[in-house]
Amino acid sequence: MRLENKAAIITGASSGMGAAIAQLFAKEGASVVAIARRKERLQNLIDRINADGGKAVAVAGDVTIEADVRNAVKTAVQQFGRLDIVVNNAGLLDRFVPVAELDDDLWNAVLDVNLTGPMRMFRAAIPEMEKTGGGSFVTIASVGGLHGCRAGPAYTASKHGVIGLAKNVAYMYTGKGIRSNIIAPGGVKTEIGAGQQANEAGAAICMTGMCVNPRMGEADEIASVALFLASDEASFVNGAIVVADAGWTAY
Numbered sequence: 250m251r252l253e254n255k256a257a258i259i260t261g262a263s264s265g266m267g268a269a270i271a272q273l274f275a276k277e278g279a280s281v282v283a284i285a286r287r288k289e290r291l292q293n294l295i296d297r298i299n300a301d302g303g304k305a306v307a308v309a310g311d312v313t314i315e316a317d318v319r320n321a322v323k324t325a326v327q328q329f330g331r332l333d334i335v336v337n338n339a340g341l342l343d344r345f346v347p348v349a350e351l352d353d354d355l356w357n358a359v360l361d362v363n364l365t366g367p368m369r370m371f372r373a374a375i376p377e378m379e380k381t382g383g384g385s386f387v388t389i390a391s392v393g394g395l396h397g398c399r400a401g402p403a404y405t406a407s408k409h410g411v412i413g414l415a416k417n418v419a420y421m422y423t424g425k426g427i428r429s430n431i432i433a434p435g436g437v438k439t440e441i442g443a444g445q446q447a448n449e450a451g452a453a454i455c456m457t458g459m460c461v462n463p464r465m466g467e468a469d470e471i472a473s474v475a476l477f478l479a480s481d482e483a484s485f486v487n488g489a490i491v492v493a494d495a496g497w498t499a500y
């Protein structure tokens with residue numbers, strides 16, 4: 250029970266890594282506030298967690314909407330009396346659209362979810378963490394935040410940006426007992442690309458390096474890294490980027 254007596258918010262929790270993180274955190278004793286746009290799907294997850302003896306509540310919400318983010322923080326404090334952990338997980342791909350073909354709508358949509366969303370969450374959560382003497386953020390970035398062409402330009406820029414944001418928080422608030430770490434996953438089997446019409450030429454260029462990717466990961470393999478970073482076992486780890494990619498970027 251590595252997260253006993255802790256309250257955690259997980260964004261984008263209705264599928265993929267977010268759902269895996271919510272389930273694992275609840276199993277480890279955390280009281281979970283799961284925020285996602287698809288309320289029905291989210292509720293199924295919450296029901297499963299509660300049936301297994303965990304504690305979780307669903308907040309229907311969008312990380313691009315300030316009031317929804319604030320509502321998630323308020324829910325954690327009202328329901329569980331505190332906020333100790335936030336996992337910035339919600340994310341959006343950019344369909345590999347090369348910059349010369351990129352329109353402002355796609356650029357803004359990707360930046361709004363992947364970069365401004367975590368900023369809203371840091372801004373709303375930090376004052377609550379300060380009240381209890383600290384907390385821990387885990388931001389799910391990507392190897393696309395460390396390398397130039399694992400995705401299109403909007404996704405790549407958003408993930409580079411969110412790494413800088415999370416590292417800034419790490420140092421700026423270390424004196425307040427707040428830690429902020431980053432996970433950079435490689436390719437993981439989730440729904441992130443489902444139903445998207447990829448730009449064929451852009452995707453072909455971005456996929457060049459897939460031949461040296463040892464394998465795709467499972468959402469659970471990211472959840473276990475998030476658990477370590479969120480827990481007190483990582484008390485001396487702050488501002489770190491943990492790459493979880495089966496060695497893909499080690500090539």
Ligand SMILES: NC(=O)c1ccc[n+]([C@@H]2O[C@H](COP(=O)([O-])OP(=O)(O)OC[C@H]3O[C@@H](n4cnc5c(N)ncnc54)[C@H](O)[C@@H]3O)[C@@H](O)[C@H]2O)c1
Binds near residue numbers: 310342362390436439
């Ligand atoms: N799957 C991969 O290969 C991979 C690799 C590296 C990083 N990532 C990152 O991991 C994170 C989780 O993605 P995943 O792979 O589990 O995919 P996923 O699509 O299963 O999960 C992403 C979740 O974010 C939610 N979301 C999107 N926009 C939102 C918004 N505005 N407000 C609230 N929720 C929103 C989606 O509904 C979804 O539930 C993302 O940040 C993604 O960029 C994924």
